[in-house]
Amino acid sequence: MKITMVGTGYVGLVTGTCFAEIGHQVLCVDNDARKIDILRKRRIPIYEEDLEDLVIRNIDAERLHFTTSIREGTEFAEVIFIAVGTPPAYHGEPNLSYVEQVGRQVAAHMTDYRLLVEKSTVPVNTGIQLKRTISKYLREKVDFDVASNPEFLREGSAVHDAFNPDRIVIGVESERATRLLREIYEPIIARSGCEFLVMNIPSAELTKHASNSFLATKISFINAVSRVCELAGADIEQVAHGMGLDPRIGSSFLRAGVGYGGSCFP
Template identity: 50%
Template structure:
């Protein structure tokens, strides 16, 4: 089989490379000439573990290629995927579909045989029908069908998610389109992956429903964590106690500074706007969005409180600035709220992140960037852990304490044991766990 993938961002590049690993011939298209040249040289523009090897292997095998020319990419394809960005539209919170619709027009201009046009981008309900209308208007003679195939890839583990998914959702407009998609995903049938065949509208809504439910789950456990602090309970024990219930499940029950990234913030907001537009408001998700926005801002207050109520003239060391580990993605990361708030309160912020500093330096002016975790801690009055990168999980606490001016740690990811930290001589605070004896502010 042959497919074209429009867009070499996170979704397009990972999906294209993984399809090629299945034995499909994939041509990835982008308008960014510099990005295409880099990809041809084997340079991967995003951080995703294992992606560089996957791309190199399939380029060498002749199954994966990159081009600026959509007409070239669509020669003889069975399907063309739209995997362009759908950022939040300024002003109203709706998803910006301009890139999707522009891709539909370009596809229409280059259709010369029956092709399934697949929306891989996260798009609101009704987008597939509009893509179909655009193509019909531009090329009323074209032979094609539109399908929806939402992605469920987690940054940092996207290749595994693609190769061994919980399910594949396909919204097909016809049986002919459904058969093309079945053939494309045949390798997953062999490992008995559930294939959920639906209408276009159902597939589009399924993607949003999945992400907003997970965002709600994160927000729920964060609020429970706040309650635990008030009543002396331990949120991790609560999470385990409810997570072992098969109706609830244990995933996404880890408290922290709020969700971020490329999906949850924009998808929750987009679904809220869609629901409002059709007169069926989602009050739960509206509240989730509001709580999450406020939570990020409140995390800076926790750090200030741990420093005795003021960070004026003090150095705060920050470990991790990306929204999660194993990615360089800074989109809607809690650090983008926390660090500016600390700076506004008078703190000097020194930070380190294993992958995200290049992008973060552009977004967080005034931050001093270090080459490693221990360099970040030198003469710091406080250290705040914002992202749970593995290399932060087993720091040499004696070295940490010796490096710092004052041994104060605010662990917003709960990666250390409170009692261990107090025994090591730290003033330690975390999320949703009882404060250990001697663990108050210094």
């Protein structure tokens, strides 16, 4: 299938390359001309294990392409993923201007049905806002769908995570969008055996935030327990081990240390 990935940063490059590796034709778009230039020269602007080899292999196989043109990206594929940044704004809320900008630009070039998929981490109900933006900026009457497909990969094991997800979550409003996304992910579902969860858009958007918040809570909690341990003369490693063996609690994310952070925690 043909897929456009708008935003060729960490998530866009890893996901786009993995889509190419499983056989899709992928066009990665970025408005950073320097980044696209580097990629066209078969080098990668970030380090991630196995990524460079995959990028080179898929460029050589003519399944992975790069451009700065959003018009080209809009014309290229029926399915357009949005994986642009959502950095923290002044009061800590995510800056959605890049997502909105892509919505406006794609709408302005759309002449046929397109499915726009939120891959960026966005607040709940951004899908509704994106639909409004697209409707407003369409130059002619064209059918379109918006979907949510939150990303759960971790920097450092991003390629592995992309091929072996714990689950694939999609938020959709139409059978057509479900069918297109299932077709894209079918090879990954087949090889990893992971669940493909279909829900409405706000549920998918919230699944990402609820998961992140829960993991952040675990980290904050074990750090609080660690302070109690220091005062009580207890050993946090032993306490965490004792807690983690309870399957209701689980041992992951129970290591006291630095707090949490990352681009999904604006």
